[in-house]
Amino acid sequence: MTRFRQHSSHWGAFTARMRDGRLELKPFDRDPDPSPLLANLAAAIDHPARLRRPLVRRGWLDDGPGPDPRRGSDGYVEMDWDGALALTAAELRRLGAGPDLPQAGALPGAQVFGGSYGWASAGRFHHAQSQVHRFLNTVFGGYVGSVDTYSTGAGSVILSLVWGPSPVLTRDHPTWRELKDETELLIAFGGLPLRNLAISPGGNSEHAARSVLEAAARRGCQFVSISPLADDVADIGDPTRLAPRPATDTALMLGMAHRLHATGRVNRAYLDRYTTGYERFEAYLTGAADGVAKTPEWAASICGISAKDIAGLADRAASRRTLVTVSYALQRAENGEQPVWMALTLSAMLGQGHLPGAGFCYGLGSIGNIGKDKLDVPLPTFPQGRNRVADFIPVARISDLLLKPGEAYTYKGETRHYADIRLVYWAGGNPFHHHQDLAKLRAAFARPDTIVMHESVATASTRHADIVFPATITAEREDVGAAANEPFLFAMEPLVERPETAGCGPRDDYDLFCALADRLGCGPAFSEGRSAGEWLAAMYEPTRAALAARGLAAPDYEAFREGGVLALPLRDEEGAIRRFHRDPAANPLQTPSGRIELWSDVVAAAGLPGHPAWLPPREWLGAPQAARHPFQLVANQPANRLHSQLDFGATSMAGKTAGREPARLNPADAARLEIAAGDVIRLWNDRGGVLAAAAVSAAIAPGVVQLATGAWYAPVDLPGVGPTCVNGNPNAVTADIGASPLSQGCAGQLSLVSIEKWRGAVPPVVPHAAFAAAERSDPA
Ligand SMILES: Nc1nc2c(c(=O)[nH]1)N[C@H]1C(S)=C(S)[C@@H](COP(=O)(O)OP(=O)(O)OC[C@H]3O[C@@H](n4cnc5c(=O)[nH]c(N)nc54)[C@H](O)[C@@H]3O)O[C@H]1N2
């Protein structure tokens, strides 16, 4: 029996030891509300979905690099490390990798897509995306990267123009502390689901949200959750729940804004001091500009909430210290900029942004470390080197990039052109989890010459790659766990031996890149001659030095590892939002006017209205398309796992019905469609179909069906209906469109589908282990 060792994950820190061949796990003792997601980890240690040997796609091996529609249906050949590394190095060299890169002019990296989006695992050094970026910068001089995130594309782009850089502003603002002590009314568009707050990118050390909400409720703070799902807010403090039609929040907020205007409760002094452009917005609000007054009655006809409730909510907000939050979910949709900008505008009209606990917050209900107090020391960081290729895509345009080389598109008011990509290199993400319209992504993945992927498990994405390298998992590595605004640094110790398969088990992404860099003549440039441990010690040093400079306990790296946990100091200073509100002339926001922009010339120049506006998307319940596909699919984050990671884990599997991902619908809808709980149902539209296990719940608004992301994509050609994901991945039916020509953000949260009880023979779920199927090149 071994001792408990310290470790960390995106959803929490813990200690663990192996006992009788199983991982025994204890949550971090300072964590008041550990996440049930911790229980997913044990299965990863020796799951049959784990990759153990390098794989090369049969068609690529036989016919060489080139576009190939067989990706996704082809077989794989197992190789030993030497063979696979030599093959890969030769292919990278063919595409221009090596030590003698041109100093000026076209770099070979201009034909390499290395955006490699994905969350991978916690751990500051072995962070796969940082590793792949450093590698591509070293051997190709750079790569075509990506900007923004699947989390927030539309929202970040609009806020960057009218408010300032949202990640900085939200991390700079102690919203949870103010919510606990000061807020009287919290209006949460998209709710405040505790399940989502389990996650901080890099590790959530203390899950504090529940206790903050309880304390605020005891003080008399009231909560309003606006969401099609009643369980997007915990049963703390008797919350008010309003369920507008999805995608109509902008109309609802406009109705509230009109009520403020009509009852003389717009805070003009605040607007004058802190904002620009209100008059032009007001002309739209009152109808002076377009003949349509955005009254509560007008809003009610769109969003389905009564005019009385809309007016009542505006009245409540105007008579108390009110915080308006909007979750990421609302902007992961067509015209997703609008609800975010409109929430900012509504809060500006309420005019309380200068008061603690009031004003506007973006993403408070979405990610655990938003709104936590800021750290006073830097966190260990792995240097990615310099990307000398300036080209990029907005991250969710991956299919278009591969399918439309040379074609024009717009982003932030600029016209840009897609590069001609020959190599795709991915480590630490799962595009066949995260991207929309997966049938289209399959066509896109047929286009490059070569696709290389590092993964710890075989997934739908590795099934579309040409060369697949097996990566270790954090439980097999030494690392440091940390995240912005999370007040602890964790030594991550190896919990288990890495599996060996005839001398050919998984390797760390870092070791793999070192081996490839060596073969390309770039070894020292990539590794700087350091082992992983040496990198970690060097990365830790700035944190130690900052602690020492503040006169705090500053253990050296060895002592830190021995202690396992290091508490980090918080910064007690006014953030940028407070500074702006204290003196807007001296501390302007990073917007063109230095103020909150309720009218934006940049947005207007990009072809959208210059103020927030109700712009109906193509897929909402009031759209013409709803006549054919009458249900709004909400494809949100899974409660029982992080994205697709550890979908085979205990908590994730416990949430399934006979192994199949559940889709929840309202009892009245289920009755009308003669669907009972547990039935296999099909959701479909023109893009494809997906099977799920029906769950019937009054928490779901009528006309809505909720299917979380994360089931592993397994398309099967079903008789009579065509390609259908039998495992329940909603991205089989979501739309691959940019949220708007301005942001090109991911619009995967909302789409229209039809639903039916599946009356044909029920195809079995494709088990996780089946994704790893491969033939052996060297019969052992
Ligand atoms: N329809 C719809 N789609 C969505 C969303 C939605 O709301 N609706 N949400 C979007 C959002 S917000 C996000 S963030 C994305 C998430 O999309 P991803 O971040 O791509 O999803 P993950 O499942 O976290 O993928 C991480 C992968 O990294 C692998 N991995 C873990 N550790 C390591 C490692 O050390 N090395 C290597 N090489 N690999 C490792 C894991 O096995 C896993 O397959 O999905 C997006 N997709």
Ligand SMILES: Nc1nc2c(c(=O)[nH]1)N[C@H]1C(S)=C(S)[C@@H](COP(=O)(O)OP(=O)(O)OC[C@H]3O[C@@H](n4cnc5c(=O)[nH]c(N)nc54)[C@H](O)[C@@H]3O)O[C@H]1N2
């Ligand atoms: N357990 C768990 N937590 C996670 C993650 C995970 O995979 N699992 N992923 C993390 C990541 S990477 C991210 S980016 C965040 C994402 O954070 P979000 O994007 O905020 O999370 P979602 O769960 O997709 O959506 C939250 C809720 O918004 C509601 N909603 C959807 N559309 C609308 C709408 O039009 N109007 C209104 N009013 N509400 C709507 C849905 O009911 C949904 O449950 O979550 C993080 N937290």
Ligand SMILES: [Mo]
């Ligand atoms: Mo995300």
